[in-house]
Amino acid sequence: MNIHRRYKAPEAPPHRFAIGQQVRLRSGGGAMMNTTAIFEILATLPPLGRSFQYRIRDAQENHERMATEDNLEAIDIWSSGERNGFKTPADA
Numbered sequence: 001m002n003i004h005r006r007y008k009a010p011e012a013p014p015h016r017f018a019i020g021q022q023v024r025l026r027s028g029g030g031a032m033m034n035t036t037a038i039f040e041i042l043a044t045l046p047p048l049g050r051s052f053q054y055r056i057r058d059a060q061e062n063h064e065r066m067a068t069e070d071n072l073e074a075i076d077i078w079s080s081g082e083r084n085g086f087k088t089p090a091d092a
Helices: none
Strands: 022-025 038-047 051-058 064-070 072-074
Touching: 038 064
Parallel strands: none
Antiparallel strands: 022 038, 022 072, 038 051, 051 064
């Protein structure tokens, strides 16, 4: 009996953000940055420690950045948890 054949390596968790998704850099970290800037995910990269990395770009800039998953937040209301700002036509 070969136990190596029966052992299945644990799967890595999926990236939280998808290519093409729009995100915002989280505030903090001491960087002087416009926290309202919107970035687009250009590529998913391997993890740095326990946090996945992404290649991102703001349409207003001429260069790309690398950011870890824990420094990014989704800007759409369904991913970000900011659902209180969403109003149906009946609420207006």
